[in-house]
Amino acid sequence: MNYPADLAKLISYYQKLPGIGEKSAERLAIATLEFSDEEAEDFSEVIKSSKKNLTRCSICGHLTDKEICDICSDNDRNKNVICVIEDYKSIFSFEKTGTFNGTYHVLNGLISPMDDIGPEDINLSSLINRVEKLEHPELILALKPTVEGEATTLYIKKILENKNVTISRLSYGIPIGAEIDYLDNVTLEKALEDRKKISE
């Protein structure tokens, strides 16, 4: 396809983004050309400034433009409850539920012996530091139910065994709205295992 050079380049950048194919990238690039001069200037600017200004919270590892993120510096949040996640992106999902009032800890990865990723390669020592400073903290492990997630969960459970920490993990089970007939075996098995008593 014979696009003018700048348009071709713009399309190629949109194509680098997740879920954007050739056709969508063309559409987005053309829509960008239709931005006003001010908008284009501003959009261009924020791509650079966001790369420069956004770093990681020195406590929890969340994305922030400050030394300490808004969640860690919010006095209304329960610092004794720490939700442990693989990736900061999950924080946006949790925050959207609007019901979690604790704090987070971003591991930036999971233990994976297959890929030569050990406990020292992820953001774990700072979690242990945080836990040790608290009186009776609660950890909620929100790691994905894969071999790596399980390995990391087990490791954290083991190293914090005698440290007076309550540890839980997210429940596995049937996603809301799902048809039980169409659920995969493993999810159904987990939903049985994690079944919740509703009457004695």
Next chain:
Amino acid sequence: MNYPADLAKLISYYQKLPGIGEKSAERLAIATLEFSDEEAEDFSEVIKSSKKNLTRCSICGHLTDKEICDICSDNDRNKNVICVIEDYKSIFSFEKTGTFNGTYHVLNGLISPMDDIGPEDINLSSLINRVEKLEHPELILALKPTVEGEATTLYIKKILENKNVTISRLSYGIPIGAEIDYLDNVTLEKALEDRKKISE
């Protein structure tokens, strides 16, 4: 949602793009943060430069970074055949078919008495100029089958009546792959009208 300021702004720009909702905009913005510094710089730059460098071809009105676009300046294209379109974006679609070897003319709009858009408000006089310089040109009208498209088609047909121009329009009909059972009445009616004899 409490995004850091730069991230919120980046998300808001992605949301201005067609077909990008809140969730996708967040995904694209975060993916942009994961670009390398060079990529972010370059992406940012091309958004500005494309706005600055891309103008319209002085002959046909196509998007170009030159005075005359690649198609109009290509000696292998048949200058006697002009495909008339509403919007330059259609050119990319036609070019992808790879079978059209003529040139284009972008009207930048359609005649619409309802919206007070007359023949003088669209890029028509330059089309007549082009036609008048050619010996026996062929015009292919590729305008959408709406009231405005029909009005523009009729107007062009009328003003070029005695100018030795062959004029055709794209055929209406069944899109390839469609189920005839599910076609709308109007398309089916047009497909009947535009039916093609395949044997005498």
